[in-house]
């Protein structure tokens with residue numbers, strides 16, 4: 403069976419390689435020639451634990467191309483960014499991918515959409531495009547992805563999945579594909595409900611992080627340590643408060659709630675949570691200003707550009723927002739992220755990043771930052787702001803640093 407996977411990014415590539423390792427003939431399709439060339443040359447376009455092993459083992463079952471050819475199955479895993487101006491989903495990539503499948507689709511072939519989309523996208527956008535060229539007889543399912551960067555392969559295999567299908571035959575066909583590598587349970591639903599469920603999951607996380615962030619700002623006002631308070635509150639059997647931090651990033655949590663709220667007249671808390679989480683970047687800059695006071699030509703160092711620890715993904719990262727806001731306030735901002743390959747936006751090492759700095763701000767919880775020896779840093783002023791309660795504060799205090807923790811006044 404030949405499967406074409408459209409979009410070889412964080413989701414499409416691991417999916418392709420898992421399917422290739424399960425024995426399917428995979429054609430990975432991407433419109434980005436750089437991605438296709440990188441893979442053709444035997445390299446991976448990004449890092450992810452376990453991906454390289456799958457890539458090596460899959461070689462003769464995995465080919466790449468910039469064009470879609472007729473296949474038994476098509477899986478769409480293209481981006482669905484946010485249209486920043488009007489805060490609704492930009493589904494142009496999904497439309498283009500659907501059009502390229504429409505050119506080659508035949509009866510009895512199966513199309514699976516994995517991209518995160520607003521409810522109704524399959525019904526109103528994708529299916530009409532496919533039906534224009536193949537009026538009936540093809541199968542269709544929506545199967546959202548739940549994997550988290552840094553643990554993508556593990557989660558793609560272990561997590562439960564939902565398949566929303568247009569009919570029983572489509573469900574059976576899609577289930578057979580996923581059952582080849584998924585060890586979690588597979589649940590059946592309809593297409594629109596599956597689209598909705600995916601958005602509810604990410605919105606649930608975003609709202610709960612917003613609640614933790616709001617708690618942390620209130621705790622600062624009251625002179626309470628939010629980290630200790632959360633630990634105690636979570637001793638309640640039905641309470642599970644998440645960790646506060648510098649905001650929410652990534653291609654999912656920071657944008658998917660808008661897909662749910664964007665066109666609804668009944669959404670209030672979803673948009674408010676987005677506002678609170680986005681506000682955290684301003685709050686971090688405010689805390690920084692308070693820490694370093696009124697000095698000439700202030701310089702700050704952001705530890706981390708990626709949106710979360712131990713990954714190289716900088717999409718929607720709070721770090722980028724903090725940098726922009728701080729620069730707007732007249733700060734010189736230096737950034738160090740050992741995992742982000744593009745050195746144009748990041749210093750080459752911690753020494754370069756910290757020399758002359760007035761405040762080190764831990765934004766991303768990369769494990770590597772735990773190895774920094776604060777005694778060796780040639781800063782101008784010894785200030786540390788930890789936005790994630792991640793570093794060893796005693797170590798930094800013993801090195802003469804004044805330590806401020808987000809959520810502790």
Ligand SMILES: NC(=O)c1ccc[n+]([C@@H]2O[C@H](COP(=O)([O-])OP(=O)(O)OC[C@H]3O[C@@H](n4cnc5c(N)ncnc54)[C@H](O)[C@@H]3O)[C@@H](O)[C@H]2O)c1
Nearest residue numbers: 409410411412413432433434479480481482499517518547
């Ligand atoms: N990254 C995650 O952790 C994650 C988790 C769950 C769901 N999702 C969803 O999965 C989808 C894909 O996300 P991603 O992170 O893999 O995106 P990505 O940006 O990493 O990769 C998408 C790839 O699709 C390619 N592409 C764009 N248009 C194409 C077309 N017409 N034909 C073929 N290739 C095309 C791009 O060049 C890119 O390489 C999104 O809808 C996202 O919301 C992502």
